[in-house]
Structure formats: structure tokens, C-alpha cells
Amino acid sequence: MPEALNAPLFHSLIKRMEAGGRWVVLDLGPARSATIRSFGRFRSRLDIVDLADGLDVLNGEADPRRIRTHAEQLLLPRRNETTDIVLLWDLINYLNRPALTALMECIAARCKRGALAHGLVYYSAKRMPDRPTTFVPADDQHLAQISVPTGERPAPRYSPEDLAKCMPRYTVERGRLLRNGMQEFLFKL
Amino acid sequence: MFEIGKKGAPETGPRPESSPTRPETSAPRSSGSGREAAVIGPSIHIDGDVRGEEDLLIEGEVNGTLQLKSNSLTVGPQGKVRADVYAHSIYVDGLVEGDLYGSERVAIRKNAQVRGNVTSPRVSLEDGARFKGSIEMDPQAVQSSAGRAAPARSNAPAPAPKPAAAAAPPSAVPGVKTGP
Numbered sequence: 001m002p003e004a005l006n007a008p009l010f011h012s013l014i015k016r017m018e019a020g021g022r023w024v025v026l027d028l029g030p031a032r033s034a035t036i037r038s039f040g041r042f043r044s045r046l047d048i049v050d051l052a053d054g055l056d057v058l059n060g061e062a063d064p065r066r067i068r069t070h071a072e073q074l075l076l077p078r079r080n081e082t083t084d085i086v087l088l089w090d091l092i093n094y095l096n097r098p099a100l101t102a103l104m105e106c107i108a109a110r111c112k113r114g115a116l117a118h119g120l121v122y123y124s125a126k127r128m129p130d131r132p133t134t135f136v137p138a139d140d141q142h143l144a145q146i147s148v149p150t151g152e153r154p155a156p157r158y159s160p161e162d163l164a165k166c167m168p169r170y171t172v173e174r175g176r177l178l179r180n181g182m183q184e185f186l187f188k189l
Numbered sequence: 190m191f192e193i194g195k196k197g198a199p200e201t202g203p204r205p206e207s208s209p210t211r212p213e214t215s216a217p218r219s220s221g222s223g224r225e226a227a228v229i230g231p232s233i234h235i236d237g238d239v240r241g242e243e244d245l246l247i248e249g250e251v252n253g254t255l256q257l258k259s260n261s262l263t264v265g266p267q268g269k270v271r272a273d274v275y276a277h278s279i280y281v282d283g284l285v286e287g288d289l290y291g292s293e294r295v296a297i298r299k300n301a302q303v304r305g306n307v308t309s310p311r312v313s314l315e316d317g318a319r320f321k322g323s324i325e326m327d328p329q330a331v332q333s334s335a336g337r338a339a340p341a342r343s344n345a346p347a348p349a350p351k352p353a354a355a356a357a358p359p360s361a362v363p364g365v366k367t368g369p
Contacts, residue, residue, distance in 0.1 A: 022327050031297075031320035036312065043327040050321050076323065146316075 004142035009174055009186040011141040013085060013118055017042045026107065027087045032146070034136035035087075047076050047083070051091060052132050058099035067102035075106055082112035088119035089135045089143075090182075092163075093128055093156055100166045108169045108189055115189045117170060121163070122155035123183035129153075160185075231267050239272075247283070259292075266300060279309070281318075288322075292335060308334045 017023055023044040027035060028051045039046050054074040061067045086107055095103060107117070120135070120143075122128040130151035138144040156162075160172050163185070170187040178184050226244035229235065233249035240256045247268040254272050255262060261278040264270050268283035279291045281301040289295050291309035299317035306323040310331055314320060325331055 022330070031314050031318060033314050033316050036314055036324060036326075040312070040324075040326045043329065045330065046324045046326060048320055048322060048324065050319070076321070079323075 004138035004144045005178060005180055005182075006141060007120075007143045007178065007184055008141070008176055009184045010118055010137070010143060012174070012186065013116060014140045016116075017044070017085075023084045024081055025085045025087065026083045026110065028091050029087065029089055029132070030134060032134065032136045034138070034144075034146075038137035038140075045081070049075055051075075052094075055091075055094050055099075055132070058103060059094075059096050062098070064098055064102055067099055068106060071099075071103045071106040075110070078110055082115070083107070083110050084112060084115055086111065086115065086117035088117055090120045090122075090128075090132050092119045092158065093122050094132050096156075097162075097166050101168075104167045104170065111189050113189060116173070117185075117187040117189070119185045119187065120178075121158050121183045121185060122181070123157060123177065124181040125155055126157070127152045128155040163187075226261075226263070229268075264301075273305075290334070 017039075021043065023039075023042055024047065025039055025044055026047045026049065028049045029035070030050045030052065031048045036046060051074055054070070057070050058067055058074070061070060092100060104117075129149040130153040131149040133145045133149070134147040135143045136146055158166070160175060163170075163172070167187065170189055173186045173188040175186075176184045226246050227241065229239075229245065229247045229249040229251065231248045235249070235251045235253065237253045238256070239245075239251055239253065242258055242260060244260045244262070245255075245257060246263045246265055247270060248265040249267075250269040250271075252271045255270065255274040255276065257276040259277045261280065262274060262276040263280040264283040264285055266282045270284065271286045273287045273290070274285070275290045275292075277291065278293045279289050279295045281289075281295075281297045281303055283300075284302045286304045288306045289303070289309070291307075291311075293309070294311040294313070295307050295309040297303055297307075297312075297314040297318045297320060299315040301315075302319040304321045306325070308325040308331055310328070312324055312326065314324075325334060
């Protein structure tokens with residue numbers, strides 16, 4: 001397994017969960033045993049979307065309403081219980097602005113007020129893997145990249161201002177520059 | 190494998206089909222009597238409710254509902270199940286579209302494709318499996334769900350989308366755990 005990435009804001013999420021209560025976690029990435037194990041020790045429901053295969057559909061559409069329709073189809077059906085935590089991880093980087101806006105709106109509609117979203121944005125690096133990387137919790141403070149595609153593409157390098165425009169319902173609660181050049185964000189609804 | 194509520198407990202138990210003389214896809218032995226499990230073969234297609242009190246291996250196709258009170262269900266690599274499943278233990282190597290209720294465990298293996306919600310005290314998923322749905326890991330919710338796991342439940346979590354043909358409403362069935 002590659003060297004784990006210190007992710008203090010992810011750690012802050014875990015600390016909040018350790019305070020107790022029930023948590024509904026929405027994971028946009030693929031199902032991974034390490035993620036299930038990590039959240040399985042809490043009273044939680046883990047909703048796994050595995051969105052990566054739907055990125056081309058979202059990015060290939062220009063009409064915002066149609067993007068939202070696609071996003072609704074890619075997400076799990078809405079349920080009575082709202083989401084507390086969203087794991088975006090590096091997927092943000094693979095969505096163009098309209099797709100990011102539509103997807104995050106659809107997610108917001110599933111979340112409770114005050115919900116938190118954790119994301120990783122390529123910030124200082126000009127290039128990034130050509131497909132999303134699979135991240136899993138290595139422990140409470142670290143994320144590990146367990147699949148890194150070999151190809152590369154330019155990184156959109158979304159700034160906090162870009163993200164504020166694309167995700168108007170979310171505010172940046174905290175941001176941290178990580179050792180690998182990614183910016184770790186904790187967004188709040 | 191982990192047990193809900195236990196911190197990071199890795200899976201240590203052997204696979205139920207780990208006999209060196211028996212390929213993993215072959216019929217598992219019945220947990221109670223030691224006899225061979227019933228098999229729905231690759232050429233069999235069933236629409237409707239399947240109920241029983243012995244272990245079952247599915248290599249064919251089942252659309253409807255599957256209920257095995259205190260026995261295990263294995264969906265083999267060729268198996269296709271479009272049904273809500275209620276069983277003591279559920280092992281998936283094939284394709285499932287539907288919700289899985291395992292009173293003891295649900296194991297999703299690396300070649301499995303599952304679209305649906307999983308509710309069980311013990312859930313394991315091997316990396317490589319394709320899964321889309323919810324995994325309930327709150328012991329209180331799991332216990333509560335077990336009390337509602339009769340097919341005629343009214344407050345159960347929203348089921349995964351499934352073909353209309355698989356949505357036949359089953360009735361209460363003897364042999365299926367309906368309460369805590």
C-alpha cells in the first residue's frame with residue numbers, strides 16, 4: 001500500500017463521530033473493505049454510490065436540468081433519513097463546473113443542515129491522474145491511495161473561490177494544504 | 190469481515206466453502222445437517238418466492254423473494270438474483286439486485302455485483318466487488334430491522350430499484366424470522 005497521507009480534516013470528522021450518535025455517511029467512491037471497516041465501528045449507515053463510472057455522463061451534458069437528472073439517477077434513491085457526512089475525496093477534480101454544481105445540489109438535497117463534506121482538491125499540482133484515485137482510511141488520521149491510474153491529465157486546480165461559486169450552498173469550514181500538494185477541504189452545508 | 194460495534198475486527202473465520210477438495214463455487218454444506226445444499230442450476234429460472242429450510246446455492250436466476258429461515262444462501266458466480274433476500278447467512282459471488290437481510294452475516298465477495306441495501310450484524314466486502322447501495326452498520330438499526338424483516342414490512346428501508354417482475358409482494362411465511 002502506498003504511503004498514507006496525513007489528513008487532519010478527515011481526522012476531525014472521525015473525532016466528531018467518536019462523540020457518539022448515529023451517522024449517515026455518503027461515500028461517492030467505490031465500495032472498499034477498509035472504508036467499511038473504518039465506519040463500521042460507529043453507529044452508522046454507509047451509502048456507497050461508486051460514482052466514477054458516471055462522471056462522463058455528468059461532464060458530457062450542458063443542460064443543467066439534464067445534469068441534475070443524471071445526478072439523481074447516479075445517486076442512491078432518497079430516503080427519509082438525511083445524510084450527515086459526504087466523502088467526496090478526489091472526485092471534485094473530475095467534474096467540470098456545471099456537473100459539480102448539479103451534483104452537489106442533488107447531494108445537498110439529501111443532507112441535513114450542518115452536514116459536512118470532505119474533499120481533496122489538486123491544488124499546487126498542475127497535473128493529476130486521468131481517472132479518480134481510490135482513497136481509503138488507513139487509520140483515523142490518514143488516507144491511503146490504493147489505486148493510482150497511470151495516465152495523467154491537467155488538474156482543474158479549483159480554488160476556494162471557484163468552489164464557492166460551484167457549490168453555493170456549501171461553505172468552506174476548513175482547508176489544509178497537504179504534503180502531496182492536494183488541498184483538503186471540509187465543507188459545511 | 191468486521192462485527193458492527195467492534196473496532197476494526199478483521200475477518201478471521203474461514204470461508205464456509207473453503208474445503209480444498211471443493212471449488213468455492215460448488216454447493217456449500219448445510220450448516221445443520223451436513224448434507225449438500227440444494228442447488229438451483231444455471232439453466233433454471235424462477236419467478237416468484239423461494240422459501241426453504243436448507244442451505245441453497247443459486248447458479249441460475251431467481252426473480253422475486255428468497256427466504257431461508259436459519260440457513261445460508263450462496264449466490265454463485267453464475268447466479269443472478271433480483272430479489273430481496275432473507276437468510277441466516279448470505280454469500281454473494283454473483284449478481285444481486287435487491288436488499289439483503291442476513292440475521293447472522295452477509296459476505297460480498299470480490300467478483301460479486303450487488304445493487305441493493307445490506308442489513309446484518311456482520312457484513313464483509315472483498316475489494317474488487319461492485320457494490321452500490323447502503324450498508325446498515327448501526328447495531329440498533331440492524332436489530333430494529335430484524336424485527337421488521339418480514340417481507341410484509343411497512344417501515345423497512347427503501348429497497349433498491351428492481352425490475353417490476355421482481356416486486357411480487359410476498360406474504361408472511363412460517364420459518365422466517367419476523368421478530369427480535
